Amino acid sequence: MSATGPRLEFWYDFASTYSYLSAMRIEAQATAAGVAIDWKPFLLGPIFKAQGWDNSPFKIYPAKGRYMVRDLQRLASERGLRFTLPANFPQNSLLAARLALIGSDEGWIAPFTRAVYAAEFADGADIADRSTLWSIVNSLGLDFEPLLSRAEDAGNKQRLKGQTAQAQALGIFGAPSFLCRGELFWGDDRLDQALAFARHN
Amino acid sequence: MSATGPRLEFWYDFASTYSYLSAMRIEAQATAAGVAIDWKPFLLGPIFKAQGWDNSPFKIYPAKGRYMVRDLQRLASERGLRFTLPANFPQNSLLAARLALIGSDEGWIAPFTRAVYAAEFADGADIADRSTLWSIVNSLGLDFEPLLSRAEDAGNKQRLKGQTAQAQALGIFGAPSFLCRGELFWGDDRLDQALAFARHN
Numbered sequence: 001m002s003a004t005g006p007r008l009e010f011w012y013d014f015a016s017t018y019s020y021l022s023a024m025r026i027e028a029q030a031t032a033a034g035v036a037i038d039w040k041p042f043l044l045g046p047i048f049k050a051q052g053w054d055n056s057p058f059k060i061y062p063a064k065g066r067y068m069v070r071d072l073q074r075l076a077s078e079r080g081l082r083f084t085l086p087a088n089f090p091q092n093s094l095l096a097a098r099l100a101l102i103g104s105d106e107g108w109i110a111p112f113t114r115a116v117y118a119a120e121f122a123d124g125a126d127i128a129d130r131s132t133l134w135s136i137v138n139s140l141g142l143d144f145e146p147l148l149s150r151a152e153d154a155g156n157k158q159r160l161k162g163q164t165a166q167a168q169a170l171g172i173f174g175a176p177s178f179l180c181r182g183e184l185f186w187g188d189d190r191l192d193q194a195l196a197f198a199r200h201n
Numbered sequence: 202m203s204a205t206g207p208r209l210e211f212w213y214d215f216a217s218t219y220s221y222l223s224a225m226r227i228e229a230q231a232t233a234a235g236v237a238i239d240w241k242p243f244l245l246g247p248i249f250k251a252q253g254w255d256n257s258p259f260k261i262y263p264a265k266g267r268y269m270v271r272d273l274q275r276l277a278s279e280r281g282l283r284f285t286l287p288a289n290f291p292q293n294s295l296l297a298a299r300l301a302l303i304g305s306d307e308g309w310i311a312p313f314t315r316a317v318y319a320a321e322f323a324d325g326a327d328i329a330d331r332s333t334l335w336s337i338v339n340s341l342g343l344d345f346e347p348l349l350s351r352a353e354d355a356g357n358k359q360r361l362k363g364q365t366a367q368a369q370a371l372g373i374f375g376a377p378s379f380l381c382r383g384e385l386f387w388g389d390d391r392l393d394q395a396l397a398f399a400r401h402n
Contacts, residue, residue: 051262061252063374067387074394173264186268189390193275 006035008198009179011167012113013044014093014100014127015056016175017072017085020117021188023176024081027110029191035198039109041100042167043093043160044175050168056090072121075188084124091120092128098151098160099133108140115139207236209399210380212368213314214245215294215301215328216257217376218273218286221318222389224377225282228311234396240310242301243368244294244361245376251369257291273322276389285325292321293329299352299361300334309341316340 010026012019030037048057058065069085076083096116103109115136119125125132130148137144150156167177171184178185178194181201185194211227213220231238249258259266270286277284297317304310316337320326326333331349338345351357368378372385379386379395382402386395 051264061374063252063372066372067374067385070385071387071391171264171267173262173268184268184271186272187390189388190272 006033006198007038007180008035008194009038009040011040011042011170011172011175011177011179013042013175014096014113014116014120015090016044017058017068017083017121018188019176020083020121021072021075021079021081022191023113023117025079026191029195033195033199035195037110039100039104039113040163040167041097041104041109041113041160042164042172042175043097046164047168047173051173059090082122084121086120086124086126088126091126094128094160095130095133095151096127098156099137099147101156101159101163102147102150108142111140112136207234207399208239208381209236209395210239210241212241212243212373212376212378212380214243214376215297215314215317215321216291217245218259218269218284218322219389220377221284221322222273222276222280222282223392224314224318226280227392230392230396234400236396236399238311240301240305240314241364241368242298242305242310242314242361243365243373243376244298247365248369248374252374260291283323285322287321287325287327289327292327295329295361296331296334296352297328299357300338300348302357302360302364303348303351309343312341313337 008030010022012023026037048054053060056065058068072083072085100109100112100116103112116127116133119132119136120127127133130144134144137147170179172179172186174186176186176188176191178190180194180198183194183197183201185191185197209231211223213224227238249255254261257266259269273284273286301310301313301317304313317328317334320333320337321328328334335345338348371380373380373387375387377387377389377392379391381395381399384395384398384402386392386398
């Protein structure tokens with residue numbers, strides 16, 4: 001993949017169940033399609049708030065929430081993934097997203113992202129718990145404490161706010177979302193279509 | 202297909218854009234899969250109202266509404282269908298649904314449903330306009346006036362209310378929805394999975 005070859009932006013919130021499905025498969029599928037992925041963590045919270053929601057739509061609309069769990073169970077099963085809805089859902093994804101931005105600069109955002117989602121939605125761990133993130137960072141051969149202080153640096157906090165504002169400006173209203181040359185695709189169900197678009201247009 | 206063979210319930214509202222996509226392909230795919238379809242028109246309005254919505258979510262959440270139009274254009278194009286968002290959207294689907302219930306008893310619900318969706322979302326016609334429904338009914342070789350009076354009979358009106366209440370009791374919160382032995386599948390994206398479930402379980 002050259003720097004000028006096809007690229008696709010993958011916008012995700014670590015609290016998002018359907019983003020878990022995409023995160024676990026996007027790299028393999030993108031490589032097979034010859035498409036480079038730009039990993040774009042952001043926060044759905046401010047975007048939901050602007051839509052008048054103070055919680056996950058899966059909490060606000062219980063029938064939809066019950067269905068989502070069943071749908072995830074079926075899809076995860078088909079793909080050989082485990083799915084556990086964590087005891088506290090939706091989780092606070094702020095620190096994970098701040099850490100991911102550093103991984104974006106240093107080349108470990110993809111394995112970090114997969115490890116966070118697996119901890120959260122396969123094991124049901126709490127990703128707002130620093131010990132969960134400590135284990136994940138260590139499993140990647142990195143030191144947690146220096147990363148934590150960089151993650152919580154004012155500039156990095158602002159960067160995540162900026163990325164979230166950019167998502168909203170791009171018309172993103174949910175996660176996962178995929179973006180290529182102004183064309184928006186929403187939901188894990190559109191990953192194949194988004195990759196095909198990135199490859200052929 | 203015997204009366205005891207696999208069956209799948211197809212729950213749809215004539216105002217629903219994604220139900221259009223399913224309506225146009227479900228019979229061919231179900232026949233190929235050896236699954237019989239039970240066509241279940243209902244009204245999303247009362248269900249949305251119970252969720253606190255007084256309009257289509259595509260109107261309440263403009264970013265989602267803009268995306269839906271683009272998504273439908275892409276999907277329709279891939280499938281060789283036209284897609285036009287009617288000038289007044291969402292449309293009032295009440296009379297079309299009442300007529301469909303009669304078609305359910307008389308065996309013409311499938312072609313009637315396809316003709317209504319094609320008028321609405323391929324041609325952009327108003328399906329609350331009796332002249333639109335008159336043309337559709339005539340194209341099926343049926344007389345409109347006697348059907349209209351049966352559609353607006355108190356018993357038929359009550360039957361549609363009952364079918365809508367049943368949808369809500371079944372956990373249906375959007376359309377299209379597919380149901381087989383208590384297993385709910387939501388959205389045109391789940392039609393293949395629902396047919397496979399009906400066939401194999």
